[in-house]
Amino acid sequence: MRIARTLDELDREVSALRAGGRRLAIVPTMGALHGGHVALIGIGRRRADRVAASIFVNPLQFNSADDLARYPRDEASDLEKLSAAGCDLAWLPGAEAMYPPGTVTTIDVGGPAEGWEGAHRPGHFRGVATVCTKLFLQTRADLAIFGEKDWQQVQVIRRVVADLNIPIEIVPVPTIREADGLAMSSRNRFLTPAERATAPRLAATLDATARAIARDHAPGRAIAAAIATLEADGFVVEYLARVVPETMRAMSEDDRGPGRLIAVARLGAVRLLDNWPVAARGA
Ligand code: AMP
Numbered sequence: 001m002r003i004a005r006t007l008d009e010l011d012r013e014v015s016a017l018r019a020g021g022r023r024l025a026i027v028p029t030m031g032a033l034h035g036g037h038v039a040l041i042g043i044g045r046r047r048a049d050r051v052a053a054s055i056f057v058n059p060l061q062f063n064s065a066d067d068l069a070r071y072p073r074d075e076a077s078d079l080e081k082l083s084a085a086g087c088d089l090a091w092l093p094g095a096e097a098m099y100p101p102g103t104v105t106t107i108d109v110g111g112p113a114e115g116w117e118g119a120h121r122p123g124h125f126r127g128v129a130t131v132c133t134k135l136f137l138q139t140r141a142d143l144a145i146f147g148e149k150d151w152q153q154v155q156v157i158r159r160v161v162a163d164l165n166i167p168i169e170i171v172p173v174p175t176i177r178e179a180d181g182l183a184m185s186s187r188n189r190f191l192t193p194a195e196r197a198t199a200p201r202l203a204a205t206l207d208a209t210a211r212a213i214a215r216d217h218a219p220g221r222a223i224a225a226a227i228a229t230l231e232a233d234g235f236v237v238e239y240l241a242r243v244v245p246e247t248m249r250a251m252s253e254d255d256r257g258p259g260r261l262i263a264v265a266r267l268g269a270v271r272l273l274d275n276w277p278v279a280a281r282g283a
Contacts, residue, residue, distance in 0.1 A: 005094065017088060018140065022050055023048040026053070031078045036175070039173055040053075040173050047145075054091040054093070060131060061125075112156050113152075120264065136161075143168065147175060149183050149273070181203040201233045210276045240265070241261070243259060
């Protein structure tokens with residue numbers, strides 16, 4: 001696996017990877033890699049001829065200095081995992097390569113970026129949209145692989161690519177979970193043993209709620225019951241809602257169409273994010 005740390009190095013490596021019309025996939029990450037990231041590399045390998053992964057803890061998408069400072073960083077182990085997963089190129093820009101002095105341009109997304117994570121983490125999607133657009137242009141990739149774990153992020157990136165005519169295909173990958181259902185996340189390492197034991201209740205509750213709604217239980221009541229269950233389990237629920245999967249708009253009570261349950265629930269200091277499909281009601 002090749003490693004690039006400057007834009008010049010990246011340019012050379014990308015040209016070599018894309019020689020002869022080979023298709024390149026990019027997997028944007030913030031490092032602290034786990035099985036979810038490895039799965040994205042695997043899909044990249046299946047869907048393209050070469051795969052690059054970026055590791056960049058993007059300061060622009062953090063709305064809390066504390067959260068940024070304590071975000072896990074483990075470059076040596078990340079590089080081993082990427083190499084073992086069959087990644088061809090690791091792109092490890094420093095902040096000065098990504099945002100050189102004088103940078104003043106960012107990308108503001110409306111629509112799917114407005115609620116939920118966009119409302120709870122002001123500026124978050126501006127940071128995500130800006131860094132992903134830069135990564136797409138820097139790597140000239142044909143495909144970009146994203147995890148459905150961050151459902152709203154996928155919808156936001158799809159909008160950015162469509163609205164700005166960026167010639168790249170966005171490929172979503174289903175969430176990779178621990179054996180007990182907990183969605184893999186770089187932040188799970190901060191759970192205490194007791195919190196770790198409780199954490200799978202989030203996915204289990206979303207699953208049960210999605211099933212209840214599909215069986216034609218009233219969505220509002222089912223969601224209120226889910227929030228009460230989670231809070232009784234010790235979670236602090238920031239939001240739990242049924243949304244139109246692409247627009248991220250909250251679905252009205254009488255909307256019977258397929259939807260997505262999206263949720264953020266905190267256990268102690270850890271913010272757990274998850275989502276679940278909801279079949280059309282009574283279908
Ligand atoms: P992150 O490093 O958390 O910014 O995530 C980098 C990419 O990995 C994003 O596209 C995430 O959605 C994806 N990802 C993170 N966790 C998972 C998971 N458990 N399953 C699938 N994809 C994931």
